[in-house]
Amino acid sequence: MAEGTLWRRFLGLPNESRIKTLGVAFLVALVCAASVSVTSVLLKPRQQAHLVAARAANLAAMVAALPGLDEILRASGAQSLQTVLVDLRTGMIERGADAAAFDYVAAQTDPAQSTALPPEADTAGIGRRPNRAPVYLLRGPEGLALVVLPVYGTGYQSTIRAFLALEGDLNTIAALTIHEQGETPGIGTRITNPEWTGLWAGRQVANAAGDVVIRVVRGTATSAFEVDGITGATRSSTGVSNLVGFWLGAEGFGPFLARLKAGEE
């Protein structure tokens, strides 16, 4: 009853009074924020399912576009890539783990499944590194033909998620494809342009000393360890550069790749 009269008194105030102005602004903001949040939360599972499907299609498309891989797939009789779970702390493949059921995105922020990174090591800007990550392998008649690493990191204003494919020598990039980002439309989004991601193919990861030196440079690349930057999208392309460097380095898949190279798994 008292509430009813209070509400009536509020509505009865002259529109220009300070209390009514503030009250209307607050109520409109509250209702709008609530409806946006509720929609977002309710629709999240559906949107997530679409993203997962898009990621799978993206991986399949990347593999299909790489030259020579079709023959290897046919020759080896494999229908697709083999998925394994890698323990990033040791670089070892986890035997018997169900890689298909592993929720990589959830593991990235779950404190029980991830490790906080010290700021100086966190070059990809991800804060925490998951303890385990899925890796996709393809074996041909001459041994390992392709290793696909799921990588992610912070660009200019969003998390960029990509697949990085390495050739059998584990030092030549076969392809890079970015499947999720929220960079500035028309500017930062140019990192998804095939003309730019295509530049990564054939680049070398590490120099003779074994240091991961691949990076995006301003202007035009001058060596096999460099990729042209995108004018106007410096922060986004540098973000890709940083996340590739991080995931190939010691905190990322570095130990795993070293083990793979040495022949032990």
Added chain:
Amino acid sequence: MRKTPLTAPLIDQNPITVQILGICSALAVTTAMATALTMSLALIAVLVASSVVISLIRRHIPASIRLVVQITIIASLVIVADQVLRAFAYEMSQRLSIFVGLIVTNCLVLGRAESYAMRNPVWPSLLDGLGNGLGYALVLLIVAFLRELLGTGALFGVQVLPTVAAGGWFQPLGFMLLAPSAFFIIGGMVWAIRSLRPGQAEPDEFVLRTGRQEVAR
């Protein structure tokens, strides 16, 4: 025919061809019928819902913050529409990219809220929103029809004119897929409608002087 809030905006008060509002999205999403239709539906939904909500609370919106209140409501509705599209029509939302989100900056929506829904009861406001949305959709679909048909020889992605590349006779006009072509088509529509209904033509702001002019020395 009697003019009602629903039918008037279709041709006589069409938001695009008469008021020249909402041109930006009309250029961007009309390369294909499917995107134009989705965009039109999203805009109609947002416009109708915002008209109803703003009309409902119109007596309690303080004049000093009315634009902020209107744009907050419109922006929330746009986010909801965008999220629904992402959940139920993912492919389409990828093709429309930022243009659904840009409905919020469409002068058409704020224009109807400010000039009609703020001053009229709920039912006429709903009809006005629906009518203006349909008027917008009509122009978008006509432009998209011409652009997709002449630009690719297809309608809704289904090939209706066999292109030269596929062994047919139709040479697609690549120009139709570029934004300027929408300007030409909308310009042609404005000209055609104003020729048929001279009442829509505005008087010249500056009258051209004709005949011999005295040259000032």
